[in-house]
Amino acid sequence: MAEVSAEARIEAPAGKVWAQLTDFSSYGEWNATHTSFPKGGPAPLELGATYEENMKLMGFPAEVVWTVDELEDCRLLTTRGKGPMGVNLAMRYALAPAQDGGATTVRIEGEFTGAAVSLMGGKLKDSATAALQESLRKLDGLVTP
Template identity: 75%
Template sequence: MAEVTAEARIEAPAAKLWAQLTDWSAYGQWSMTHTNFPKGGPETLAVGATFEENMKMMGFPAEVAWTVSELESERRFAITGKGPMGVAILTRYTLIPDGEATTVRIDGEFNGAAVSLMAGKLKDSATAALNESLRKLAGLVT
């Protein structure tokens, strides 16, 4: 298993960040791993909703089938997915309001036989992508 975390305090209210995080048409403006949604993002953001995403992981294209697994509006949502070579992925977005600012945390987990072969490189690559994604997200909402 490989686990990654990135966190940033962003000078914007949680509602504004939530709106940006869940605006699937603008997802590629800040997510460094996203390339496109072949069929669009989830039609409605609800636990059990499914969607497909084309991504780049460690510089390689990857198709992931996602399911929304947790949802608390303006606070948290998580998606679980299946990627190439049987890799199971969990991505969780957590928003912690603090006045007019919000701490945004992104946690990721990668599981599967292929992960053990490349865990170190995957962790470094994913952490860098998450940190850059948070920088871009901040630029869109501040």
């Protein structure tokens, strides 16, 4: 198993960050691992919704079928996915608004399990952590003026 996480404070209200985070038509503008949605993103975004995503991690393409596992508007989105070679993935996006409501702490956590993960655990963890950090930088750039 490989677990990864990254966190950033974004100087924008949680509603604005959430709107960008869940706008699947512009997902590739901030998500560093995303390449495309072959059939579109989850529409509508709701518990149990499934969708396919093409990704690239460690330079390798992967097709993942995701299911929305948890959903709290403007606070939490958790998805679970099945990828190639028996790899299972989980992604959790948690938003915590600041006391004054003008900024939001965004935390992304990922988990990769399966036999193939144990073979490349260290490299996968480093690559995925870097991708999460890059994604948060890009997300910040899209929602803050």
